[in-house]
Amino acid sequence: MQITEQIAPRQTTLWGEKVYLETDDGLRVPARKVVLDGGRETLYLYDTSGPEGCRLCEGLPPLRRPWILARGDVEEAPLRIPPPAGCRVPAGLMRPRALRGRGPVTQRYYARQGIITPEMRFAAARENVDVELVRQELAAGRALLPANINHPESEPMIIGRRFLVKVNANIGNSPLGSSLEEEVEKMRWACRWGADTVMDLSTGPDIYATRQWMLRNAPTPIGTVPIYEAVEKVGGRPEELSFEVYLETLIQQAEQGVDYVTIHAGVLREYIPLARSRRMGIVSRGGAILAAWCQAHGQENFLYTHFREICETLREYDVAVSLGDGLRPGCIADANDPAQMAELKTLGELAQTAWQYDVQVMIEGPGHVPMNLLAENMEKERLWCQEAPFYTLGPLVTDIAAGYDHISSAIGGAMIGWLGAAMLCYVTPKEHLGLPTKEDVKEGLIAHKIAAHAADLAKGHPLARAWDEAMARARFAFRWEDQFRLSFDPERAGAYHETSLPTATSNGEDFCSMCGPEFCSIRRSRLLRQE
């Protein structure tokens, strides 16, 4: 593919330039351009930050709309489920009409027809891989490309073990705190720090409006857990839930543009006794809601019994399903237990069903798992779920890291990413304690970007290797600013170095600021090479 570079407005010294690489078929793919060694070396890094300079109350440009319309398989009509009265959505973000497919309009469907979409070409160009690989992996169910036709603002990306390991950031307000605007700002901030997808887990008031603000401003796919909103609609009482309320919620979210939804359809009634004898019971919010419903009604989980109807809706909008692990272990003692494994097997069956409808699928994974039990999770998932992409929450490798759970989670995430997990759900330092602030979001993201990158390296991804090799060259040559440019947080790296070496200019000295000139091993090593 012929790629031409175009410069975007933003340009800061250390961060590099946000550029668009233009493919020979006219797609403009975002990248962070890092110029090194005084211009002798250039690295293009994967960029998730999205278009800049747009006003929050107007939203991002609808990049994918022409592609979607050009396929000629959708129709536009007034919303089937209108917004709640009085919801706080500015006029510039309202979308009174929505698209709906006349048949399946999923990327999986196209891939299986042998059709290569612009979305696939865009995702392939971002990863520097052949688009045919993208199509094949989508068709086989080993990857998904979340791309709701009503979220044309999103920049296509692909999730699967053959591609870069992705990181999801959870945000969203709760009844206990944080405003709508704060959460939208957090979402933009998350994209700035490398979130590949963002899940809006809001449970508080203004849930519709928050989501509308987010979707119109989100350059990444947005995921949700619709059961949260459904429970809000029935006054917070799970036993009042019905499939009708749920489906209405799902359709409304699909019309808004949600790209993937967590559905806890694997929490079967017969598994509840297994979870009851655990140390921590059920720690998934969705899982707990559905278990309560099953108990109250003495019936099977309605998400399971109505799963085919759900799939019929999802494929009309290309909403992907993330099969939720409602019975994931909430502590080390519960890891890989019968409740978890029984549900995982059911998720594999549900994946088959979703694929029959050409709905894109991923499988959610734990949770709290000690290192010695990690590999079994990946092995069983591959076996039972036919290699559907695995999307894990960490896993956290110990229960006791409160205040530092992002590190516990990065350890497990790196390992399972290497073993084949396709996307890691981040955990912030506030996990188990409270809602993350912007700073927590950043800390959580960088920890998991490191984990994902370490997994990419261990899998031998060429883009990952090139990045590390550029850093090694910069270190050996004492190119300090280049080292900062190659860091996840160039400003922090630069500031740390400045603090340590206040008297020298930041790029001039040829010794390490930890050791000083006499004890600088690299300096000695360079002298050695010259001999």
Next chain:
Amino acid sequence: MQITEQIAPRQTTLWGEKVYLETDDGLRVPARKVVLDGGRETLYLYDTSGPEGCRLCEGLPPLRRPWILARGDVEEAPLRIPPPAGCRVPAGLMRPRALRGRGPVTQRYYARQGIITPEMRFAAARENVDVELVRQELAAGRALLPANINHPESEPMIIGRRFLVKVNANIGNSPLGSSLEEEVEKMRWACRWGADTVMDLSTGPDIYATRQWMLRNAPTPIGTVPIYEAVEKVGGRPEELSFEVYLETLIQQAEQGVDYVTIHAGVLREYIPLARSRRMGIVSRGGAILAAWCQAHGQENFLYTHFREICETLREYDVAVSLGDGLRPGCIADANDPAQMAELKTLGELAQTAWQYDVQVMIEGPGHVPMNLLAENMEKERLWCQEAPFYTLGPLVTDIAAGYDHISSAIGGAMIGWLGAAMLCYVTPKEHLGLPTKEDVKEGLIAHKIAAHAADLAKGHPLARAWDEAMARARFAFRWEDQFRLSFDPERAGAYHETSLPTATSNGEDFCSMCGPEFCSIRRSRLLRQE
């Protein structure tokens, strides 16, 4: 063993109480006592913080002195190598006389004689294991118990794969910054946050005085790299080094009480060309110094050729040797390369030699290693070094985490700890950028304590499991303060929770502060159990 609890002066609410557990043979072993569930549950955690209330200029009580003297195999005499003139050591910390063994006085020697020392009993009680296991592992060389007879202040601890994974903190000033007092304070701070050993890597002025201050105030074993001081003595010019200068330095440090020394005796002349063709060359300070010496003299590394004489000195004081990996990889591209592997094989031969002299040994390991190459490091070390304890620097699983290298290192450290590494050398967020502040020391330590604990859990250590299970019970019961008490940093965990839930009392509410009452899965799960 019968254990009786004695309360030490310090007592804070969240941190728990520092207590001493008295064994039936009269040893007083430190522990952190955590009282949970309103007094219904008690957990004793391993504690490294050392005696409190001592004045820095007087030092800690000489706990081990009576044990050492009672063995009747040492003599006390004026220092063979007196302190440098004008060194800044307060009178209360001066020790004009030192002990020296009349023969080998190492814990390995005693273990091989079938003698169980108080040091072994102390270490065994701390880990809650049979003292015979400690003796056997020491005798077999699979563990070491660093305990210089001139550092009687240290609380005995054991390093080996059958025991808890340990964490070392590197501190020490450089010519570029930080004062003597600051470094001693950092050492105490490191012990407060869980450092099992501390290495003093000072290279600047006052190197003798810094070490004297540290040793007299260190409750943990102290390690050094004597070649740093030796190079200072010859004006910073490696080519001026001689074995005589080195040996004098070593004896002086042994008389001061250094518990283990890194010796880069495996940097052989023939390996230097292997390192020269690498991306990063030699990144170990000691390795670079010795390579420079070999090149300048056209001779074999004098630490290698004189290694037997070195061992003869070490065993007179029970200074353990940490065989330094002077050729460790400094970037992902250099991992597991011929230079590194050649040196590791030589370290195995040197370990055999040291053992012949009954010197205690550990083997230093990398460095920068991608996850897929980690296991080979451990396997080769076990094979070539006959299971001598492996002491790794991380490993860092990517090069690009500058500013967050503690996380990159915790990922690799957790994995290699699980695979069998006995001690992890921490890395702070300032790695590659500058010298760590106190806050960096804490962040680095906690990240690696999490890694070590995760490794203990994965290996099935009962103490580790008990800790996590206590946390799981506290979470399920909404005992918030208990959760803080069980965290590495109770104050931080408490503060994070307070911030999120300002209106509620910290221990009263029975729902999670992330979700609020309606969406609290644990609350629902508990209700479920009651049905």
